[in-house]
Amino acid sequence: MIYLQMLITFIKIGLFSFGGGYAILAMIQQEVVLKQAWITEAEFIQVVAISQMTPGPIAINAATFIGFQKGGILGSLLCTFGVILPSVIIMLLITLTYLKLKKQAWFQNIFKRLRLLSLGLIAAALIMILGHAVKDLFSVTIFVLSFIATWRFKLNPFTMLIVSAIAGILFGSA
Amino acid sequence: MLFQIFASFFKIGAFTIGGGYAMIPLIKNEVCTKRGWITEDDFLDGLAAAQSAPGPIAVNISIYTGFHAHGYSGMLMAVLGSVLPSLIIIVAIAMLFHQYAEQTMVKRAFSALRPAVVALIAVPLLQMAKKSGLSLKNAWFPLLIAVLVGALNVTPVYLILLTIVYAVWEARK
Numbered sequence: 020m021i022y023l024q025m026l027i028t029f030i031k032i033g034l035f036s037f038g039g040g041y042a043i044l045a046m047i048q049q050e051v052v053l054k055q056a057w058i059t060e061a062e063f064i065q066v067v068a069i070s071q072m073t074p075g076p077i078a079i080n081a082a083t084f085i086g087f088q089k090g091g092i093l094g095s096l097l098c099t100f101g102v103i104l105p106s107v108i109i110m111l112l113i114t115l116t117y118l119k120l121k122k123q124a125w126f127q128n129i130f131k132r133l134r135l136l137s138l139g140l141i142a143a144a145l146i147m148i149l150g151h152a153v154k155d156l157f158s159v160t161i162f163v164l165s166f167i168a169t170w171r172f173k174l175n176p177f178t179m180l181i182v183s184a185i186a187g188i189l190f191g192s193a
Numbered sequence: 194m195l196f197q198i199f200a201s202f203f204k205i206g207a208f209t210i211g212g213g214y215a216m217i218p219l220i221k222n223e224v225c226t227k228r229g230w231i232t233e234d235d236f237l238d239g240l241a242a243a244q245s246a247p248g249p250i251a252v253n254i255s256i257y258t259g260f261h262a263h264g265y266s267g268m269l270m271a272v273l274g275s276v277l278p279s280l281i282i283i284v285a286i287a288m289l290f291h292q293y294a295e296q297t298m299v300k301r302a303f304s305a306l307r308p309a310v311v312a313l314i315a316v317p318l319l320q321m322a323k324k325s326g327l328s329l330k331n332a333w334f335p336l337l338i339a340v341l342v343g344a345l346n347v348t349p350v351y352l353i354l355l356t357i358v359y360a361v362w363e364a365r366k
Contacts (some may be wrong), residue, residue, distance in 0.1 A: 022244075023293050033247060033248045034247055035349060036248065037245070037246075037351050037353075039212075039244065040214075041317050041321075042252070049348070051348055053254040053346070054348075067310045068313075069210065069286060069290070070283075071211070073279070074274070074279070075275075075278050075279030075282065076209055076251040076276075076285055077212035077249075078212075078248070079252070079275075079276055079283075080283050083283040083287075084286070084287050087284055095280065095287070096235065101247060102248065103249065103272065104252050106246065106249065106252050107247070107252075107268075108241025109246050109255055110246050110248070110252075111256060113245075113246055114260050114269065117227070117238065117242045118240075118348060119291050121238075124364040124365075125360070127359045128363055128364035129346040129356075129360040130245040132319075132356050133353065134325045135327070136319060136334070138325060138327065138335035138338075139337065139341075140338060140339075140349055141314065141317075141318045143338070143343030144314065144343075145344060146339065146343040148310070148314075151307070152307035152310060153307075157304065158304070161305045162308035162309070165308065165312040166312035167311070170312075170319065175211060176209045180313070183305045183306055184302040186305045187302040187304045188301050190294055191305045193304070
């Protein structure tokens, strides 16, 4: 029963996240952390860090990791299959009809609006993890430094996370 | 041909760190320049569609290019190729992580990784905001969504369905 629920939850996540990896992470937080409570907010942040540090699409990495934690190999297969199933169906339909549809004003407007909505969803995800992640002088310092390094100096996320992990091992607390 | 499609996407999936956006230039180079499966114009149309459709962008673009290269079987190979490396690598990491999660070193590393992850999400959010044509006139909409979802716990699914209905109505009026 839990396996069926994992499949359905990740189909829903795949179907309702517009705008790529970060929008999907926001939906995963909604469904997996808040609604199903399969993982905690702290574990969710771990999943995001690991997904970003390993090769491949972030959303697939996150779905596989959560699936494995919750239901082993079968769980990871089901969650990954679930998150890409809507993509396969919708992208195929779009591939077959996109050239006709993209000229339609209503079609363009849907995606213009949904992209703005995704900004709001990602902002909401940010608000929710902020309290769990940034709470003392050390974490505020790391947040400000890593923000400036990625935003201002275009440091790539992988290097930034590795440097943060080393800083944590040296100066952080368990 | 079919195996080559699988191999091309597998290689990109296995060696690109940084998610879908980092994979796109590599996919473009492989399928347009190196293999010639699809023209650059067709690829860019597909990329626009991949960013509009729900789901992972890297998976969406592999569906599109795989279908262009070799129909339904090409699509299947491209999807398998782009997803399998993640699946294998993450399962291996998840198995190890279970054993090491409680170690002091790992805990200390995550004390810094947690705030770094917040920055990691904040930066692309700002970049996406710049790219999506956010202005003072339309900023109320994402702000309203952020408050409804982040503070009032409204389920995003209803907001998405409402937004689609509203967008169609807005374009038709």
